[in-house]
Amino acid sequence: MDKIWGQAREELQKIVGADSFATWIEPLRLTGVSEGTAVIACPTRFLSDWVSRHYSDEILKVLDRIEGPVHRLSFETRSQTSRQVTAANSEPKRPAPRVATAAAAEEELTAPLDQRFTFDNFVVGKPNELAHAAARRVAEGGPVTFNPLFLYGGVGLGKTHLMHAIAREIQARQPEAKVLYLSAEQFMYRFVQALRDRTVMDFKELFRTVSVLMVDDVQFIAGKDSTQEEFFHTFNTLVDQGKQIVISADRAPGEIKDMEERIKSRLQCGLVVDLHPTDYELRLGILQSKTDSFRLQYPGLQLAPGVLEFLAHRITSNVRVLEGALQRLFAFASLMGREITLDMTQECLADILRANDRKVSIEEIQRKVAEHYNIRLADMIGPKRVRTVARPRQIAMYLAKQMTSRSLPEIGRRFGGRDHTTIMHGVRKIEELRSADRSLAEDIDLLRRLLEA
Ligand SMILES: Nc1ncnc2c1ncn2[C@@H]1O[C@H](COP(=O)(O)OP(=O)(O)OP(=O)(O)O)[C@@H](O)[C@H]1O
CATH class of the missing domain: 1.10.8.60 (Helicase, Ruva Protein; domain 3)
Incomplete structure (x- = not known):
C-alpha cells in the first residue's frame, strides 16, 4: 500500500501544488483498496471533511490510474469513530451529527501545522523584524499585552509561516493550552456546517473555550454577513476573557472592504504590524x-x-x-x-x-557605471583597453547580464558590436574578481541598488 500511496502522493503534489499538498494531502495515508473503494486514514475529521470536499476527484483519478478501478474513497479518522465515504462524481455525503468529546472536536477543528514553518526557519530582516518580534512575544505566552496581534502583508511574505510558528511554539511551551489555528475560510466552513447540522451551540462552546485563537486570511470573511457576526461574537468573548487572538490578513484592518466597521475597529485594538515587501x-x-x-x-x-x-x-x-x-x-x-x-x-x-524583469536597460547601466567610475559614456562602447576604462566596461557587461534578460550577443551589440565571447569573458572576469575583491563587490552592489531605485 505504501508504494502505491507513495506514487499517488508524487502525482497529487504535482496536481494540487506544494502548499496545498503539504497542508491537506501530506497527513493522509492509504490503508487499503478493496472492491473499488480506497480507504484513507486521516488524522482528524476536519481534515477528512475538507479533503473529501476539495480533493476527492483528484485522489480518485490518481488512484484509479495507478491501482486499477477505484470509484470511492472512504475516510477513516484516527479515532475510528466515523467513516466518511465519497464516491466518484457524487456530492460528498453529509456528515452524521457529531457527539464527539470537546477534545476530539477541537482536534478536528485545528488545521494541520506545516512542519517547515518554525521560528528557526524564519529569516529575519528589516522588512519583517517587527512582525517577527511581535510574533515571538505572543508565542512566549505570559500576560497578554496586545490583543489581537494583527499581522498583515502582501502575498507570500510569511504571514502563514509566522502564524504556524506561533502556534507550534505555544503548544511546545504550554502543552495544556488549547491553541486553535485555522483559516478564515475554514472558520466559515465549520460555522456553515454547524448551522446545517444544528450544532451551533457546540460550535460556539468550542471556540469560546480555547486559550489562543489564530485566524489566517481574515479578509476572506469580508462580505459574508452571518460568518462575520459569529466571528465578532467569538472575538469579543475571547478578548473579554483575556485570551490571546492572532489574526492575519493581506491588508490593514481599515482597508478590508465589506467588513463591518465594528469588526474593523476591534481588529485595530491591539497591535497591527505590517510585513513589508522583502529587500x-x-x-x-x-x-x-x-x-x-x-x-x-x-x-x-x-x-x-x-x-x-x-x-x-x-x-x-x-x-x-x-x-x-x-x-x-x-x-x-x-x-x-x-x-x-x-x-x-x-x-x-x-x-x-x-x-520579474525590472526593465533596467543596458543604456542605463552603462550610464550609471560610467558616472560612477568617472569615465566618458562613449568609452563604454569604444575600443580603449586601458584598465581604468576596460574594468568599468566589464562591470557594466556583468550588470547587463545579471539585471536584464538580454542574451550575450544582444549585450555585445550594445557594447559597440562586440562579440558574445568578449561579453562572456567580461562577465566571468567580474565574477572571479567579486569573490576576491571586497571593495569591487561593494561597488557592484551599490551600482545595482542605484539602478534598482
Ligand atoms: N522570512 C522568511 N524566512 C523564511 N521563509 C519565508 C520567509 N517569509 C516567507 N517565507 C516562505 O515563503 C513561503 C510563503 O510564505 P507564507 O505562506 O507564510 O506567505 P503568506 O504571507 O501567508 O502568503 P499568502 O498571502 O499567499 O497567504 C513559505 O514557504 C514560507 O516559508
Whole structure:
C-alpha cells in the first residue's frame, strides 16, 4: 500500500501544488483498496471533511490510474469513530451529527501545522523584524499585552509561516493550552456546517473555550454577513476573557472592504504590524537558508558564486516565488548532474525571470557605471583597453547580464558590436574578481541598488 500511496502522493503534489499538498494531502495515508473503494486514514475529521470536499476527484483519478478501478474513497479518522465515504462524481455525503468529546472536536477543528514553518526557519530582516518580534512575544505566552496581534502583508511574505510558528511554539511551551489555528475560510466552513447540522451551540462552546485563537486570511470573511457576526461574537468573548487572538490578513484592518466597521475597529485594538515587501538582504538571507536545506536534500550539488545574489536581485515578487525558483534550480541541476551556474539559472528560470524583469536597460547601466567610475559614456562602447576604462566596461557587461534578460550577443551589440565571447569573458572576469575583491563587490552592489531605485 505504501508504494502505491507513495506514487499517488508524487502525482497529487504535482496536481494540487506544494502548499496545498503539504497542508491537506501530506497527513493522509492509504490503508487499503478493496472492491473499488480506497480507504484513507486521516488524522482528524476536519481534515477528512475538507479533503473529501476539495480533493476527492483528484485522489480518485490518481488512484484509479495507478491501482486499477477505484470509484470511492472512504475516510477513516484516527479515532475510528466515523467513516466518511465519497464516491466518484457524487456530492460528498453529509456528515452524521457529531457527539464527539470537546477534545476530539477541537482536534478536528485545528488545521494541520506545516512542519517547515518554525521560528528557526524564519529569516529575519528589516522588512519583517517587527512582525517577527511581535510574533515571538505572543508565542512566549505570559500576560497578554496586545490583543489581537494583527499581522498583515502582501502575498507570500510569511504571514502563514509566522502564524504556524506561533502556534507550534505555544503548544511546545504550554502543552495544556488549547491553541486553535485555522483559516478564515475554514472558520466559515465549520460555522456553515454547524448551522446545517444544528450544532451551533457546540460550535460556539468550542471556540469560546480555547486559550489562543489564530485566524489566517481574515479578509476572506469580508462580505459574508452571518460568518462575520459569529466571528465578532467569538472575538469579543475571547478578548473579554483575556485570551490571546492572532489574526492575519493581506491588508490593514481599515482597508478590508465589506467588513463591518465594528469588526474593523476591534481588529485595530491591539497591535497591527505590517510585513513589508522583502529587500535584497532579506531575499539573499532566505535564499542562503533554503540553500542549506536543499544541500541536504541534494548532496554534492555545486553552486557557482553569484547565483544566489543574482536570484535575490532579479526575483523580487515574493518569497514563495523565490523558494520555488530555487527548488526548481536544484531539481534541474540534480537531474542534469551539473553544477548550478549563472547560465543554467537563466536558462532554467527564464519564465520566472521574465515575469520579474525590472526593465533596467543596458543604456542605463552603462550610464550609471560610467558616472560612477568617472569615465566618458562613449568609452563604454569604444575600443580603449586601458584598465581604468576596460574594468568599468566589464562591470557594466556583468550588470547587463545579471539585471536584464538580454542574451550575450544582444549585450555585445550594445557594447559597440562586440562579440558574445568578449561579453562572456567580461562577465566571468567580474565574477572571479567579486569573490576576491571586497571593495569591487561593494561597488557592484551599490551600482545595482542605484539602478534598482
Ligand atoms: N522570512 C522568511 N524566512 C523564511 N521563509 C519565508 C520567509 N517569509 C516567507 N517565507 C516562505 O515563503 C513561503 C510563503 O510564505 P507564507 O505562506 O507564510 O506567505 P503568506 O504571507 O501567508 O502568503 P499568502 O498571502 O499567499 O497567504 C513559505 O514557504 C514560507 O516559508
